[in-house]
Amino acid sequence: MLEIRHLRTxxxxxxxxxxxxxxxLLNLTQSALSHQIKxxxxxxxxxxxxxxTVPIGFTATGARLLxxxxxxxxxxxxxxxxxxxxxxxxxxxxxxxLECHTCFDWLMPVMDEFRQRWPEVExxxxxxxxxxxxxxxxxxxADLVIGSNYASEFATFxxxxxxxxxxxxxxxxxxxxxxxQAADFEGETLITYPVPEARIDLIREVLQPAGIxxxxxxxxxxxxxxxxxASRRGVAALPNWAIKNYVDYDYVSARPVGDQGLWSDLFVxxxxxxxxxxxxxxxxxxxxxxxxxxxxxxxxxx
Numbered sequence: 064m065l066e067i068r069h070l071r072t073x074x075x076x077x078x079x080x081x082x083x084x085x086x087x088l089l090n091l092t093q094s095a096l097s098h099q100i101k102x103x104x105x106x107x108x109x110x111x112x113x114x115x116t117v118p119i120g121f122t123a124t125g126a127r128l129l130x131x132x133x134x135x136x137x138x139x140x141x142x143x144x145x146x147x148x149x150x151x152x153x154x155x156x157x158x159x160x161l162e163c164h165t166c167f168d169w170l171m172p173v174m175d176e177f178r179q180r181w182p183e184v185e186x187x188x189x190x191x192x193x194x195x196x197x198x199x200x201x202x203x204x205a206d207l208v209i210g211s212n213y214a215s216e217f218a219t220f221x222x223x224x225x226x227x228x229x230x231x232x233x234x235x236x237x238x239x240x241x242x243x244q245a246a247d248f249e250g251e252t253l254i255t256y257p258v259p260e261a262r263i264d265l266i267r268e269v270l271q272p273a274g275i276x277x278x279x280x281x282x283x284x285x286x287x288x289x290x291x292x293a294s295r296r297g298v299a300a301l302p303n304w305a306i307k308n309y310v311d312y313d314y315v316s317a318r319p320v321g322d323q324g325l326w327s328d329l330f331v332x333x334x335x336x337x338x339x340x341x342x343x344x345x346x347x348x349x350x351x352x353x354x355x356x357x358x359x360x361x362x363x364x365x
Contacts, residue, residue: 070132078356080118087363088355147341160189160196162210164256165305176349181342208332218338220347221364222329228317230299238316245273252297254288257281265300303360
């Protein structure tokens, strides 16, 4: 029998673009997802999508089931939100604080989608970027934090993992290397956001343990960091998804750091009182869904 979870699976496949990312989005193992799809394909007597296409291309059967998903799932999700409003009285505000400067790029579409789903919940950004945003939760000056660190006293929801790449000007001497090691940064100027060095992954995880000497220059905005890099004022370390367009258009070049790459994780943290609020859970889901669909090179966390 066709179930709602099957429709959600097909919708996740379309959004995520691959079996691996769809499994992450659904919080399933890849084998569990493959098993579910096989049962569906056995039921309907043929494949639902082409497995060797990127992004996934759906067969006529899969496309028809997707149209059904597009009709039913929004109605089901709207009904679930309405029931939550009736049972939980989910009205109020969601003040969002950011630790990650580059999160702003993808957060605006997420907030727009959330406002459409929860028009009665006032959502806003806490002014500025904060190196210790959990202090805002403790002081009652924020309701939700997006950052790479979290405190055990708060409810935490995993978002995704991303790779941090070194960004450099075209024809920079380091461009000749496929991967950079700590020693390659000796004497370089590192352009960063104005946050403590302990919060900068490249410095904390790579340069300081190796005793590397470097200069540091700061800029508030990602575009300013990239302008400084392009004009040969130094190198930077930024998320892969934040620099993709600049690399694709040959504005700057990028290289991974270390043999395994330099990776960081993002989380949502909220006070325990908000842990079960339907609008908070939906906000987390919107982030995961939109980022899985729009950000290259990320791995959803479970």
